Amino acid sequence: MNPLASPLLTDLYQLTMLHAYFTHDLRDTAVFELFVRKMPERRNFMMAAGLEQALEFLEGLRFAPEELEWVSGSKLFPPEFVKHLEALRFTGEVHAMPEGTLFFPDEPVLRVTAPLPEAQLVESRLINLIHFETLVATKAARSVLVAPGRLLVDFGLRRAHGAEAGLLAARASYLAGFTGTATVLAGQQWGIPVFGTMAHSFVEAHDDEASAFRRFAQVYPHGAVLLIDTYDTEAAAARIVALAPRWREQGIRVKGVRLDSGDLAVLSRSVRRTLDAGGLAEATIFASGNLDEYRIRDLLAAGAPIDGFGIGTSLVTSSDAPFLDAVYKLQEYAGRARRKRSTGKASWPGRKQVYRHCRDGGALDHDVVTVEEDRRDGEPLLVPVMRNGRRLHAAESLDAIRARAAAQLARLPARCRGLEAAKRPYRVELSPALRRLADAVDRQAGEMPALCR
Amino acid sequence: MNPLASPLLTDLYQLTMLHAYFTHDLRDTAVFELFVRKMPERRNFMMAAGLEQALEFLEGLRFAPEELEWVSGSKLFPPEFVKHLEALRFTGEVHAMPEGTLFFPDEPVLRVTAPLPEAQLVESRLINLIHFETLVATKAARSVLVAPGRLLVDFGLRRAHGAEAGLLAARASYLAGFTGTATVLAGQQWGIPVFGTMAHSFVEAHDDEASAFRRFAQVYPHGAVLLIDTYDTEAAAARIVALAPRWREQGIRVKGVRLDSGDLAVLSRSVRRTLDAGGLAEATIFASGNLDEYRIRDLLAAGAPIDGFGIGTSLVTSSDAPFLDAVYKLQEYAGRARRKRSTGKASWPGRKQVYRHCRDGGALDHDVVTVEEDRRDGEPLLVPVMRNGRRLHAAESLDAIRARAAAQLARLPARCRGLEAAKRPYRVELSPALRRLADAVDRQAGEMPALCR
Numbered sequence: 001m002n003p004l005a006s007p008l009l010t011d012l013y014q015l016t017m018l019h020a021y022f023t024h025d026l027r028d029t030a031v032f033e034l035f036v037r038k039m040p041e042r043r044n045f046m047m048a049a050g051l052e053q054a055l056e057f058l059e060g061l062r063f064a065p066e067e068l069e070w071v072s073g074s075k076l077f078p079p080e081f082v083k084h085l086e087a088l089r090f091t092g093e094v095h096a097m098p099e100g101t102l103f104f105p106d107e108p109v110l111r112v113t114a115p116l117p118e119a120q121l122v123e124s125r126l127i128n129l130i131h132f133e134t135l136v137a138t139k140a141a142r143s144v145l146v147a148p149g150r151l152l153v154d155f156g157l158r159r160a161h162g163a164e165a166g167l168l169a170a171r172a173s174y175l176a177g178f179t180g181t182a183t184v185l186a187g188q189q190w191g192i193p194v195f196g197t198m199a200h201s202f203v204e205a206h207d208d209e210a211s212a213f214r215r216f217a218q219v220y221p222h223g224a225v226l227l228i229d230t231y232d233t234e235a236a237a238a239r240i241v242a243l244a245p246r247w248r249e250q251g252i253r254v255k256g257v258r259l260d261s262g263d264l265a266v267l268s269r270s271v272r273r274t275l276d277a278g279g280l281a282e283a284t285i286f287a288s289g290n291l292d293e294y295r296i297r298d299l300l301a302a303g304a305p306i307d308g309f310g311i312g313t314s315l316v317t318s319s320d321a322p323f324l325d326a327v328y329k330l331q332e333y334a335g336r337a338r339r340k341r342s343t344g345k346a347s348w349p350g351r352k353q354v355y356r357h358c359r360d361g362g363a364l365d366h367d368v369v370t371v372e373e374d375r376r377d378g379e380p381l382l383v384p385v386m387r388n389g390r391r392l393h394a395a396e397s398l399d400a401i402r403a404r405a406a407a408q409l410a411r412l413p414a415r416c417r418g419l420e421a422a423k424r425p426y427r428v429e430l431s432p433a434l435r436r437l438a439d440a441v442d443r444q445a446g447e448m449p450a451l452c453r
Numbered sequence: 454m455n456p457l458a459s460p461l462l463t464d465l466y467q468l469t470m471l472h473a474y475f476t477h478d479l480r481d482t483a484v485f486e487l488f489v490r491k492m493p494e495r496r497n498f499m500m501a502a503g504l505e506q507a508l509e510f511l512e513g514l515r516f517a518p519e520e521l522e523w524v525s526g527s528k529l530f531p532p533e534f535v536k537h538l539e540a541l542r543f544t545g546e547v548h549a550m551p552e553g554t555l556f557f558p559d560e561p562v563l564r565v566t567a568p569l570p571e572a573q574l575v576e577s578r579l580i581n582l583i584h585f586e587t588l589v590a591t592k593a594a595r596s597v598l599v600a601p602g603r604l605l606v607d608f609g610l611r612r613a614h615g616a617e618a619g620l621l622a623a624r625a626s627y628l629a630g631f632t633g634t635a636t637v638l639a640g641q642q643w644g645i646p647v648f649g650t651m652a653h654s655f656v657e658a659h660d661d662e663a664s665a666f667r668r669f670a671q672v673y674p675h676g677a678v679l680l681i682d683t684y685d686t687e688a689a690a691a692r693i694v695a696l697a698p699r700w701r702e703q704g705i706r707v708k709g710v711r712l713d714s715g716d717l718a719v720l721s722r723s724v725r726r727t728l729d730a731g732g733l734a735e736a737t738i739f740a741s742g743n744l745d746e747y748r749i750r751d752l753l754a755a756g757a758p759i760d761g762f763g764i765g766t767s768l769v770t771s772s773d774a775p776f777l778d779a780v781y782k783l784q785e786y787a788g789r790a791r792r793k794r795s796t797g798k799a800s801w802p803g804r805k806q807v808y809r810h811c812r813d814g815g816a817l818d819h820d821v822v823t824v825e826e827d828r829r830d831g832e833p834l835l836v837p838v839m840r841n842g843r844r845l846h847a848a849e850s851l852d853a854i855r856a857r858a859a860a861q862l863a864r865l866p867a868r869c870r871g872l873e874a875a876k877r878p879y880r881v882e883l884s885p886a887l888r889r890l891a892d893a894v895d896r897q898a899g900e901m902p903a904l905c906r
Binding site (some may be wrong): 002004006008009010011012013014015016017019020021023025026030032036067070074108116120123124125127128129131132135139150155157159160161162163166167168169182183184185187188194195196197198199200201202204205214216218219220228230231232233260261262263271289313316317318319322323324326328329330333334336338339340341342343344345360445 | 455456457459461462463465466467468469470472473474476477479483485520523527567573576577578580581584585588608610611612613614615616617620621622636637638640641642647648649650651652653654655657658660666668669671672673682683684685686711713714716742766769770771772775776777778779781782783786787789791792793794795796797798835853872900
């Protein structure tokens, strides 16, 4: 069993609610929307990602015999319910922002319209997928913004939160504009360019550094990037310069060096001087080691001659903001708009659309969130992607998504491109029609308590 | 293909290094140790977890035909190398601290002894598994310490970083002392108790709250925990009290209520009063909504009458410290101790053991890290768990691990039980023998540059 596709990858309350829905025949059409209530402090935008995995999950949704067996054996559910689950497929429709789209709080990034039990069951995994890829694409886009034209590589697998996080982080950072990843499986699964050379252990396994460098270069005579900080970074650079003439005779060319510790601004400059003076001007300098977009910004501002960056832990854990306030809320059931009014967590009711308005030069200006039937000017961001449980289009290529992401980032207003919170955040308007609907829903609810007693 | 078991779940440099190892016949025995260099600011201990998954991964390690095909097609490797990979199995031995053991910086929690290529290849996934489960077990243990005897449930799947993170977080928090999880698949895979009742969408799908409560209670007449904050928490509690007598005639008993928003200290008190006055003294109060160990500590200190807590995002992302500085370093190769001396990242060489010393009452006093051959007093924490690539014992039961974790937490010194950094951290001594070895390794290295030129 591939646990990543299991419908049991859900919260128990989805099953207990389904049990009640089936029992009481609550199977009308429900509309759920996935959105982020509030951005983390240091974010000025979010980048939508994870839709492809979400649609794959919906299309393949079914209970396998061993899963049904667990449900039966759990003693929480009667046999009729297990029959319902056995027959359950996702038959609904989905609207979504294409991956790579920039979006903001209160804007639905995905909308599910389906019979209530189907739309309910998938909540946990839909958030799980879209929340995480969006989190990492957003984090990655910040490095892309501060280091245009540099080689950016995801190095995060080892400290990602499990295997799927490592894999999806490679995908999310690549679609946001990274050059590639070190994670081999992401190369195999999606054709993402993979990068990697040597670790300290390779150097240490040799009795001297020079032998380690030579042996590695013999195996990759045109592509070796040598890791030079195992013992003494500057001495290692000098050593490579000294060895290079002999290697050249053997057809070996040093492609570059990697720094992984110490003061990278200082070291990159001194190593650059050593390489240049030693006839290795073409060799590149690649840096890694506890990097994030803040340090990269500072290194480049200091003029550090670094050609590429390996970014690991901070990227794949989005360490300065390890989660988004992403939720999936019922906005309509059986033709009636709904909303939650819990303190501090109220949501806007109804099925919605987001219209984007741009300035003449193309820069994003503001968005308007409104109810679906309120057609307005601007570019509608939610588009149909699934009907009757089937995708309307083949999976979008990562190249196409990367192009969209790059175009969106290019149009981001200057004040939202920095790493700290913009003094004036991007403007998201809630339309009068949406506010009227919320009032109507509340008025209706205001009359309820009398009815209920 | 189950991607969670794929040997391509690794960094590319592991494969490029393996290529060089095979080419140059570097297949002597290597010793790698997995340890944490430095604890996050607000941690006083870590709890080892993830060993079971790590051993499963090692035992099952093999390249499938489609994986070898990708390696061949990548153009990065020659056919001989692919043959090596095809034959590759993990044949080494593993020593480790049993899951649930408390440990501290610089202490190896796992040691791999195997031919260099095997020990190298598995680095990325071993860290990935042990880092994450340890991160979450450690985070969970903090809630266990501040809320002894309360019901603690993992609610984190939706905002966990991918599916595996959700699953493993359920396991890690349970072994650390949580009561259970909402993640159904964790129930199915490991028999962890699953908890869950209803979401706001259930309430909202009904035209009035009372109908929602009634319908849910009809389906779970003895086990319904009703979510009461969708519209107005105190009104909902009053409504339940009003409905209870009629329900009782129908054989329905309200097991409890759940609060998910607002001022939980204030609301829990007023709801408790309402329930008690209404004859529902037995109904429990369960709280959720952006909870973490800090808030739980404060709620309990304020005397909030809350019987159980659902803890989600903060737990599964370990949001106040979303990663550990966990590494896996070559400490010995071909019989010679090794160490990395990179600035700020130097490691202690040689194969090591950790001895724990306790006070008379059983409280942990201090640990000594030394080289393996330096037998000392105290309890050795690393024990053999795998030999010739096979586990030495059946998988330990989660009950046994939970018992160990509880016993360890009970013996934690008082100053290390708080949520903030202890003024005097737990003492970890590095033995004179270990320091002598490090000096010897450095002396040897000091002589190398002359040799290398």
